[in-house]
Amino acid sequence: MHITKDTRISDILETYGDIAPVMELFGVQRVGRYSVRRLLSKALTVEWAARVHRVPLADFLDILNKAVASLPPENRA
DSSP, X not given: OOOOTTOBHHHHHHHOGGGHHHXXXXXXXXXXXXXXXXXXXXXXXXXXXXXXXXXXHHHHHHHHHHHHHTSOGGGOO
């Protein structure tokens, strides 16, 4: 899965749990199993997360895609 501006945060966290710490550096918190944040993450896209946390979209996408690329092949979608 290539992460784009339209990728949902929940999809990233479910597919690539190992890169959640990278997202936390940008202020995107981990989502609890039955929390309000989990519900919000289903609607929140990478583009909106970048806006909310005032991170340039291009930088956010670059870091996320590099994090995914650095995972072992069996952990990539």
